[in-house]
C-alpha cells in the first residue's frame with residue numbers, strides 16, 4: 560500500500576458510498592442484505608456505479624460485499640455454494656468495471672490512465688444483524704471472539720481468493736471485532752493485505768465506546784494490515800481521529816467519512832445532523848491531508864460528485 564500511495568503521488572483516492580449511490584439510482588435496499596441484494600438483482604447497476612467512481616477519479620473501488628454474508632444469503636434460501644458464488648461475483652463486478660475503464664483509457668476516452676485496486680468489503684457482524692448494532696457496537700455478552708471469528712471466517716477466505724487486491728474491513732464498531740479480524744488474517748494465513756477502518760460518533764472513541772487508540776493498536780500489530788482509519792463517520796470528527804490514530808501507528812491512514820447525516824433506523828431515512836454543521840465535505844480534505852492521512856474517499860451519502868471534488872482538491876494541493 561505504501562508503494563501504491565507513493566506511485567500515486569503521495570495519496571490515493573477511494574470511491575464514495577456504494578449502497579447509497581445504488582439507492583440514488585433507484586435500487587430498493589430495504590432488505591437485510593442491503594446493497595448485497597443488488598448482487599442478486601442488479602449486478603449491472605453495481606458495475607455502473609463502480610465505473611462512475613473510476614471516472615470521478617477513484618483509484619480504489621470497494622466491492623458490494625459489505626453486507627454479503629454466507630449466513631445472510633442462506634437466510635434467503637440460497638445454498639452455501641450459491642452464497643460463495645455471489646461473494647466472488649462482487650469482486651468480479653469490480654474487476655469488470657476496472658477492465659472497462661482501462662479499455663476506455665486505451666481508446667483515449669477515460670479521465671486518466673492510472674493503477675486501480677479492488678478492495679473486497681467486509682462489513683461487521685452488526686451489519687449482518689441489520690438491527691443497527693453496527694452503529695452501537697454492542698453485540699451482547701453471548702458474542703465472543705470465537706463467535707466473531709467463526710462468523711467471518713469463510714467469507715474472508717473466499718474474498719481473499721477472489722482476485723481482489725486487498726480486503727477492506729469497514730465500519731468496525733468495537734475492539735472485539737478488530738481482534739477477531741486480526742486473528743483471522745493470521746490463522747487463515749490470508750495472502751492479500753487488508754485495511755481496518757473504524758467508526759466513531761464522538762470523535763474520540765469507536766462507536767461502542769472502546770478506545771480508538773486501542774483499536775488502532777490492534778491494527779498496527781497485525782502484519783497484514785497496510786492501512787488504518789475511519790469510515791462512515793461525520794466529517795467534523797475526522798481531523799482529531801487522524802491525530803489519534805497516528806499516536807499508535809505509522810501505517811498509512813485511510814479516511815472515508817459519510818456526508819455528516821445520520822441514519823434514522825426507525826424512519827429508515829437519513830437526517831441532517833442537528834448539531835454542528837458539516838458544511839462542504841470537500842473543504843476539509845486539505846486539512847486531513849496536512850494532518851497526514853493518505854487515502855481519501857467517501858462513505859454513505861457521498862457520490863461521484865464528492866469523489867471528483869476530493870480528487871481535484873488533492874491534485875491542486877500537490878501543485
Ligand code: MET
Nearest residue numbers: 576577578621625730791
Ligand atoms: C455503512 S458503511 C457502508 C460501506 C460500504 N462500502 C458502502 O459504501 O456501501
Ligand SMILES: [Zn+2]
Nearest residue numbers: 791817858859
Ligand atoms: Zn457508510
